[in-house]
Amino acid sequence: MPTIRLPAHNWQPRWYQRPAWNAWEQGCKRQLLFWHRRAGKDDVNLNMHAVSAYERPGTYWHMLPEAAQARKAIWNAINPHTGKRRLFEAFPPSIIANMNDHEMFIRFKDVDSTFQVVGSDNYNSLVGSPPVGITFSEWALANPAAWAYLSPILAENGGWASFITTPRGSNHAKGMLDVAKKDAFDPVSNPLGWFTEVLSVDDTKAISAEAIERQRREYTGLFGKEVADLLIEQEFYCSFSGALIGSYWGAEIARAERALRIGTPFDIDPRYSVHTAWDLGKASNNPIWCFQVIDGVPLIVDFYVPDSEDLGDWCKWLDEQGYHGNDYVPHDILHPQWGTKRTRLDTLKDHGRKPKMVGMVSLAEGNNAGLQTIKVARFRKAERVDDGIEGLKAYRREYDDDKKTFRDIPVKNWAEHYASAFRYLGLAWRQAVAEVKKPEGDKGAYVAQADGTIRSQQTVKEAVDAMIRRRRAGR
Missing domain, CATH: 3.40.50.300 (P-loop containing nucleotide triphosphate hydrolases)
Structure with a gap:
């Protein structure tokens, strides 16, 4: 041989x-x-x-x-x-x-x-x-x-x-x-x-300046000069600046990072329920965003990608974290599970979860809901949340070589699943109603409304009496 x-x-x-x-x-x-x-x-x-x-x-x-x-x-x-x-x-x-x-x-x-x-x-x-x-x-x-x-x-x-x-x-x-x-x-x-x-x-020096400029002209014809220059800097000069080309939300996430609404540590407030938003699929295709709504602001506190195919395991993980709020899920939760007449909605309820279906909207409406949410949300500094943010950055459109433009269709990859769950979060967080624990000595709970405001359940007389008690206690 x-x-x-x-x-x-x-x-x-x-x-x-x-x-x-x-x-x-x-x-x-x-x-x-x-x-x-x-x-x-x-x-x-x-x-x-x-x-x-x-x-x-x-x-x-x-x-x-x-x-x-x-x-x-x-x-x-x-x-x-x-x-x-x-x-x-x-x-x-x-x-x-x-x-x-x-x-x-x-x-x-x-x-x-x-x-x-x-x-x-x-x-x-x-x-x-x-x-x-x-x-x-x-x-x-x-x-x-x-x-x-x-x-x-x-x-x-x-x-x-x-x-x-x-x-x-x-x-x-x-x-x-x-x-x-x-x-x-x-x-x-x-x-x-x-x-x-x-x-x-x-x-x-492996590629000539002339070859790079030819590529720049080709990109300019396809994407325009601004994007062409960014691509040349990324691909040939290894620049790390700028968002991913074709990204739906990359620029807005970059602005949120500069505004310190991403990557700043804060604690989960135990007085408020932690809700979840799901993109139902198999384990690796079913990321779950976990969030609170406080003072009208969505706070993204955790992110979970299951590592098993057992829906019961997913519910157990959420329960172990103390996340017992509403579970916002897509309409396909009503589809029967393979070989049974039961739906995932039934299974979630069996495990003590609180599933709520999110209204069906177009991809464009869902993307806009996600974009508007990124503009106001705060993302907790945590390793799992950081992983989820990478998916939001990488969520991007397909490019149509024939029409020389981006399609209104996302690339079907791992990031698309992360983004799908976040679209449901964007559509659902204003519906999230979180009860605040009653302060010691007060009567009635404070309840967050669908518009994000918090209102007391006390009457005016009860509120005035409580104010008088606080003033007397402060003397």
Whole structure:
């Protein structure tokens, strides 16, 4: 049998790719690379997978934000310079025992290793052996919950993870960079640290100024000059400024952050009920926003993405947190559950929840309700809420290549589910009625009205008598 040298076809990293490749060869198990467009990020990582598969037998994943995107960008992609499939340049057919095109799966010869191209949109439903090496490609667009789910697995088995991306605003990827830079990899003093790198075209000189300007003119024709300049800065100069292109709510969230209505710590007020807003689906597609309404202001206090398919588990989690307010749910809660005549509405009531259906409106009306809510809401500083906000930032429209404009249709990915639940919150929070606990010695409760105001249930005489008592007590 002929000997196969890996990387195959005499592949070598380019000079600017060499530091990342060398760090990986020296044992670095965590990399975060912000490299400009067409810098060869995926090619480097495909070759890392090929070498690693024979150095350490195991399961390897190359993960993109969506499975459909993974098929187009990696599995079926053709290298325009060679005319060959990029996959076979890293994995020559002579080392492949078998392939499954539907599953985008490869089993290697002479070693118990496999490679699969997958999407982070279904990270928690992938089956098989736990991975020992993962590439998170286009990480800035991926579901950050994928890493939260998979990182304990790699920590336990000593596997590696490489995050490769271009910037997409100041989102979870930028936050990861800020933290990882403080834990820098060193093969001697800190072998468990991170290798991080931000490379723009000014650093690599890999793309000519003329080519970039041609791209700028093309973007200008598609999106206008302002958006074109932003795209060029993001994709070629690795700028972190600006919202995600096509984002429904990104600009308004940025304004809320500047106004300190996002990311400021505050406590949950125990006098007010915590309500919930749901986007009913399977576990990973059913995020739940938790909120209070106080003095006419919606306060977003928690966010929950279930990790099981059991609706009872979701209710148990909410009960354990003490969230016993109304559960605002879409109308499809009335659909019978598979194989039964019972609905999810019945199940929620069985578990002591208080489901209330939100009126049916158009996508545009729901999006506007979400937008108007972001303009007035306060978001509590908490890790789970931060994860939810990343979904709101990433909620964006599809682009129509034929009509050269954005469609009024959201991209169907993880962020769309986060946003769907928030649309229901936007439609429901003014309906939320929260009772305030009666202060000691007072008669009657204070009740928040549907318009957000708070009114006393006391009569005028009772209120005057209470005022006189307080004044006398203050003497």
